Amino acid sequence: MIPHQSPVSSMPVLESIESPQTVPLVFTDVNVVPEHQGNELEKSISSLQGEVLGLKSKLKLLDEKRKEVLNKIIDTKGSIRVFCRVRPFLLTERRPIKEPVSFGPDNVVVNCSGARKEFEFDRVFHQSATQEDVFGEVKPILRSALDGHNVCVLAYGQTGTGKTFTMDGTEEQPGLAPRAIEELFSEASLDHTHSVTFTMSMLEIYMGGLKDLLSARQSLRSYEASTKCNLNIQVDSKGSVEIEGLTEVEVTDFAKARWWYNKGRRVRSTSWTNVNEASSRSHCLTRITISRRGDAVGSKTEVSKLWMIDLGGSERLLKTGAIGRTLDEGRAINLSLSALGDVIAALRRRKGHVPYRNSKLTQILKDSLGTRSKVLMLVHISPRDEDVGETICSLSFTKRARAIESNRGLITELQKVREEKLSELEEEMRETQENCKKIRERLQEAECLLSENKKLLWTSNDSYQEDIENKVLLPTDATLRSSDKLVKISKSSGFKPRFMTSTVASRQRQAMSEKEINAKAQSIRSVAKNLTQLSTSQSLSLSDSRGRGLLRRSYTKPLQAAANSATPETPKKDIKDKYTSLQKRNINDASLPKSKMVTSSDPNVRAKLCHHRRRMSSLT
Numbered sequence: 001m002i003p004h005q006s007p008v009s010s011m012p013v014l015e016s017i018e019s020p021q022t023v024p025l026v027f028t029d030v031n032v033v034p035e036h037q038g039n040e041l042e043k044s045i046s047s048l049q050g051e052v053l054g055l056k057s058k059l060k061l062l063d064e065k066r067k068e069v070l071n072k073i074i075d076t077k078g079s080i081r082v083f084c085r086v087r088p089f090l091l092t093e094r095r096p097i098k099e100p101v102s103f104g105p106d107n108v109v110v111n112c113s114g115a116r117k118e119f120e121f122d123r124v125f126h127q128s129a130t131q132e133d134v135f136g137e138v139k140p141i142l143r144s145a146l147d148g149h150n151v152c153v154l155a156y157g158q159t160g161t162g163k164t165f166t167m168d169g170t171e172e173q174p175g176l177a178p179r180a181i182e183e184l185f186s187e188a189s190l191d192h193t194h195s196v197t198f199t200m201s202m203l204e205i206y207m208g209g210l211k212d213l214l215s216a217r218q219s220l221r222s223y224e225a226s227t228k229c230n231l232n233i234q235v236d237s238k239g240s241v242e243i244e245g246l247t248e249v250e251v252t253d254f255a256k257a258r259w260w261y262n263k264g265r266r267v268r269s270t271s272w273t274n275v276n277e278a279s280s281r282s283h284c285l286t287r288i289t290i291s292r293r294g295d296a297v298g299s300k301t302e303v304s305k306l307w308m309i310d311l312g313g314s315e316r317l318l319k320t321g322a323i324g325r326t327l328d329e330g331r332a333i334n335l336s337l338s339a340l341g342d343v344i345a346a347l348r349r350r351k352g353h354v355p356y357r358n359s360k361l362t363q364i365l366k367d368s369l370g371t372r373s374k375v376l377m378l379v380h381i382s383p384r385d386e387d388v389g390e391t392i393c394s395l396s397f398t399k400r401a402r403a404i405e406s407n408r409g410l411i412t413e414l415q416k417v418r419e420e421k422l423s424e425l426e427e428e429m430r431e432t433q434e435n436c437k438k439i440r441e442r443l444q445e446a447e448c449l450l451s452e453n454k455k456l457l458w459t460s461n462d463s464y465q466e467d468i469e470n471k472v473l474l475p476t477d478a479t480l481r482s483s484d485k486l487v488k489i490s491k492s493s494g495f496k497p498r499f500m501t502s503t504v505a506s507r508q509r510q511a512m513s514e515k516e517i518n519a520k521a522q523s524i525r526s527v528a529k530n531l532t533q534l535s536t537s538q539s540l541s542l543s544d545s546r547g548r549g550l551l552r553r554s555y556t557k558p559l560q561a562a563a564n565s566a567t568p569e570t571p572k573k574d575i576k577d578k579y580t581s582l583q584k585r586n587i588n589d590a591s592l593p594k595s596k597m598v599t600s601s602d603p604n605v606r607a608k609l610c611h612h613r614r615r616m617s618s619l620t
């Protein structure tokens with residue numbers, strides 16, 4: 001392995017041959033990179049390349065292991081996990097003397113008309129639980145999505161119990177969806193063996209129809225627009241579900257994803273009900289499609305989906321005071337929730353026939369609610385005594401889902417074995433992740449060093465080539481004095497290896513281009529000077545960025561001063577006259593390149609000139 005040192009510092013030989021004189025001396029080459037250095041660089045590069053390859057394959061193996069262990073953990077815990085979140089009392093709500101709902105870490109007890117009902121969950125989030133606490137439980141399942149599994153996170157519950165709060169959150173307390181998207185990007189950025197891309201879609205199931213929330217048409221925010229949506233649900237031969245015509249946007253970073261997500265949320269249908277001021281009247285589905293491809297040649301692309309679903313409120317229609325369309329919306333929501341319950345019940349009984357076709361919701365989720373996928377359901381309940389009836393309904397619904405993987409029937413002995421297995425797996429997972437982290441860090445270092453060394457080698461080869469081409473061979477003391485082609489230079493004179501300094505040819509080229517720039521800048525200056533006296537609304541374009549740089553340096557202050565002095569009191573006619581005469585001069589000035597001609601915001605004038613869009617202010 002190559003020692004960790006910067007490429008420039010990989011020249012200890014220079015230090016060791018210091019002269020014993022009072023002024024310490026170091027030596028460097030003049031004409032060419034010493035052969036031994038070039039060889040060292042090449043050796044270092046090939047060794048680093050080997051190391052990078054080795055680390056990548058190690059990382060791949062560890063990643064496979066991590067995937068396997070995570071899968072085992074999720075399977076042991078249950079591929080359908082059900083959590084319960086209890087909403088805190090709102091400021092407007094009266095707190096009862098005896099609260100009807102009490103909870104432990106993994107159970108909820110509801111007291112209703114003297115009867116006591118108990119429900120078990122994988123975890124219960126109390127009123128004081130933060131968004132971060134909830135996200136902590138969702139995180140591992142996101143890793144599964146990146147590993148190629150379809151994942152479904154569903155927020156279920158009565159209207160006004162906090163489903164939207166959990167999924168979307170607020171600016172200060174972001175919910176699961178934005179946190180999950182951010183986590184996906186951060187995890188993907190750590191993956192050195194795969195390239196990962198994300199696309200995003202959002203849709204709403206409203207009154208039994210599908211509404212594309214990211215479509216340009218939806219900005220109309222009208223009901224009519226939604227009914228015009230024509231999205232068909234298709235299932236391919238592999239059982240993968242696709243929605244024909246659904247807008248899918250590629251999101252390259254978290255900021256973009258967040259922007260699209262907020263756009264979709266704004267379009268969602270909400271209306272006022274007795275229970276919630278901005279009640280969601282539909283199921284809102286956000287889909288992140290993850291495409292993951294290995295770096296190795298011939299690697300296949302794995303595609304998986306992460307669904308984040310804010311279900312419409314399950315509700316007793318009379319209680320919400322719904323009439324007219326709101327009543328219809330409530331009915332549609334309840335129908336599809338009941339279809340979802342049926343699907344889950346069928347999966348639980350492992351029945352051959354699963355009634356996916358009974359609602360759009362279950363049709364869409366067909367490939368994400370099955371055996372190979374991971375499901376996380378968050379049931380939301382209200383702490384109020386007025387809501388006890390709905391609370392029991394919601395808890396009973398999720399009890400069906402949980403029963404698919406329920407451990408209730410297991411005897412204590414078996415449960416103990418399961419717990420032990422889980423803690424072993426979790427320990428294995430921690431170790432694997434730790435190893436992955438170490439290898440990733442070393443890989444990053446090696447890749448960085450490799451690219452620096454390559455750059456160095458490339459620069460030195462390039463300089464060498466230039467010198468040969470121009471037949472410039474400087475006679476030096478060094479060539480005479482030393483067989484290893486070194487020359488004395490003072491240490492204090494800012495030592496640089498030969499291959500890091502400019503060559504004669506490049507210096508000549510630089511001098512020539514500077515001359516050219518100066519000439520161009522001279523003509524530009526005269527134009528700019530006149531121009532700034534006119535108006536700041538007029539524009540100038542320079543095709544030569546180097547000239548622009550020069551102009552910027554020399555004219556920043558005068559231009560600003562001129563712009564400031566071009567006060568609103570300056571008579572417009574005067575400006576126009578001056579400007580027109582200047583234009584005539586410039587148009588006739590053949591020496592002035594077209595791209596440097598002056599243009600005006602006046603359309604009549606502009607027609608005669610080149611099309612320049614850059615504003616004067618952009619040059620300052």
Ligand SMILES: Nc1ncnc2c1ncn2[C@@H]1O[C@H](COP(=O)(O)OP(=O)(O)OP(=O)(O)O)[C@@H](O)[C@H]1O
Nearest residue numbers: 087158159160161162163164165276279280312313
């Ligand atoms: N955990 C919580 N902490 C603080 N406020 C909450 C919490 N959960 C919900 N709320 C508040 O309760 C109100 C209702 O929540 P939200 O709109 O999320 O309910 P919902 O279940 O999505 O309702 P609907 O089904 O009608 O859309 C909101 O004002 C929300 O801010």
